[in-house]
Amino acid sequence: MCTRPLASYLSILHVFLLLLVTHWDVPAVLAAGGKWELLLPSIGISSMHMQLLQNDKVIMFDRTDFGKSNISLPDGQCRTDPNFGPSGDCSAHSVEYDIATNSIRSLMVLTNVWCSSGAVMEDGTLVQTGGTAEGERAIRIFNPCSDNACDWQETPDGLLRSRWYSTNHLLPDGRQIILGGRGQFNFEFHPKVPSADQVYGLRFLEETNDPNIENNLYPFVFLNQDGNLFIFANNRAILFNYITRVIVKTYPEIPGGDPRSYPSTGSAVLLPLKMQGATQILAAEVLVCGGAPKGSYVNALNNNFVGALDTCARININDRDPKWILEKMPLARVMGDMVLLPDGNVLLINGGSAGAAGWELGRDPVLTPCMYRPDNLIGSRFEVQNPTNIPRMYHSTASLLRDGRVIVGGSNPHNLYSFTGVLFPTELSLEAFSPPYLEPESARLRPEIVSPASGTNIGYGRNVQLRFSVSGSVNANSVKVTMLAPPFNTHSFSMGQRLLVLRTGNLRRALLSNAYIITVTIPQSTNLAPSGYYLMFVVNQGIPSEGIWVKLQ
Known part of the structure; x- marks a missing residue:
């Protein structure tokens, strides 16, 4: 776990002692x-x-x-x-x-x-x-x-x-x-x-x-x-x-x-x-x-x-x-x-x-x-x-x-x-x-966002339809959409780092096999999400998609 094996073993022992x-x-x-x-x-x-x-x-x-x-x-x-x-x-x-x-x-x-x-x-x-x-x-x-x-x-x-x-x-x-x-x-x-x-x-x-x-x-x-x-x-x-x-x-x-x-x-x-x-x-x-x-x-x-x-x-x-x-x-x-x-x-x-x-x-x-x-x-x-x-x-x-x-x-x-x-x-x-x-065993659960395209502009307070595909199973109760502001990182602090879990509507199947549509509500206030570029992800059963860039304006 670290560069000193004995310290690692003692750390694990310490954990179990605390459990008691x-x-x-x-x-x-x-x-x-x-x-x-x-x-x-x-x-x-x-x-x-x-x-x-x-x-x-x-x-x-x-x-x-x-x-x-x-x-x-x-x-x-x-x-x-x-x-x-x-x-x-x-x-x-x-x-x-x-x-x-x-x-x-x-x-x-x-x-x-x-x-x-x-x-x-x-x-x-x-x-x-x-x-x-x-x-x-x-x-x-x-x-x-x-x-x-x-x-x-x-x-x-x-x-x-x-x-x-x-x-x-x-x-x-x-x-x-x-x-x-x-x-x-x-x-x-x-x-x-x-x-x-x-x-x-x-x-x-x-x-x-x-x-x-x-x-x-x-x-x-x-x-x-x-x-x-x-x-x-x-x-x-x-x-x-x-x-x-x-x-x-x-x-x-x-x-x-x-x-x-x-x-x-x-x-x-x-x-x-x-x-x-x-x-x-x-x-x-x-x-x-x-x-x-x-x-x-x-x-x-x-x-x-x-x-x-x-x-x-x-x-x-x-x-x-x-x-x-x-x-x-x-x-x-x-x-x-x-x-x-x-x-x-x-x-x-x-x-x-x-x-x-x-x-x-x-x-x-x-x-x-x-x-x-x-x-x-x-x-x-x-x-x-x-x-x-x-x-x-x-x-x-x-x-x-x-x-x-x-x-x-x-x-x-x-x-x-x-x-x-x-x-x-x-x-x-x-x-x-x-x-x-x-990890490879999670690949079938990993969503792929089909639309909107990466680089799309989105407006405050809008409802946006996300289309995505998954080759494996989808659990409607565990699908969420997140939006991240990439930060400036130095000296152990990431300035401006911010992740929002967006409100979602009902998940439904699209006409294509293994394709789904979910509606997300974009924040209405710049206090919640200042204008700019964000990475948007669909997460299925804890497995996130590759992100798409969206510009919130």
Whole structure:
């Protein structure tokens, strides 16, 4: 299950001992599932940041001051950089991965994107912000194309403040909010409105800041159904009206008080929003998993690597009296990623089981992903998956693809590219994890969406007919339709990740054999689903189709 066999056996023993004591905190299911495949042994860079775009290509980049990468810029281009001498840096620090051809194209990023943030606008354009040095106030635009002619377009001073370790989120009005960052207890918007270009203070970020180690960087941000933002930093959370700049609700501290955000890096998701029509959802729940106990970062700086947190905390953010409920994971995890899957489950992947985020500060890679099934009873939600053999430590990434696989890259806990003589060498490879729903024995249950065609525009509040085929059996009571907003992933947080379970009408057979029609109701409000590109899936008996791209407008 992990790199230390004895630790794995002790972890399993610990699970069964817990079973004798209490039922609610047991990571119940230990059966392994899923399959790993190596996509490319090297993409030339170490994927620190990752975004799937609507042309089925994935943009990845690391930082411009890692040293020369292992892939050249196209057409003999070079980037002016005094650190590389008169000829500059002719290596790439960003690439575009083509899923269909399993190939890489190098891209030219000029300013330093180290520990930056981003989100996709409603027109499908990736807006990427901040970084360090000459990139700390930069805005970079990537407009996807089909002819390999597109590349980064940069505005060095597009931001009003330096944004390093900040968080972006697409808003209901089509703007992005860019929140926080090192030494920045404030937020701003993109695009700018000339008459209102300014920075707005957020005292909550200052209150959650530890002067020595911060622990409030890359805050977890989610859009609630009422249009307010749930913001989590360190071990606390608020519901914030970014328009009136008023804190609407203050949530209790996570039990135990341990930090969960960078550099005590846990991860978080907004659990799938189950639609009860076009305007209402069943609940809005946030799940925060892993992280590092208090003092772990300072201890790691002194070569004392404290074990990571082995708990998740879950809260219904719209309860009148919201409370965190703790659950125990099968494996402790810091620097892990949480990926929403089309069937509504959550994949916990990557990271280590000791230390903290930062150069050389993590230990004991967790090679084993875990599945979290939010609809199961507490005590039976976790399921251990099959392990990889590639450690994915600090600066790793993960993202869902349209075919249901999870792409995994990165891992470079060093100040430069370091391939030898280090505990965890710089990792340039790209892998894919196939969850159990992609196992061959489930193929007959896997739907195939016939219509609408991928790329179709759909309107708010509409009823849309989905036609799909299944070669095997269909259980009308277990067919659902989900819609995912692909996120921007970096530093164990997927910004803007959002999955809706749409309200469906009666399922009926079409005239063709093994063909079916189901009507789904599209959300009516941009608070529930901001305008933009989504992946839509049909799920039959827990087995999702390949997704189709739809543009909600």
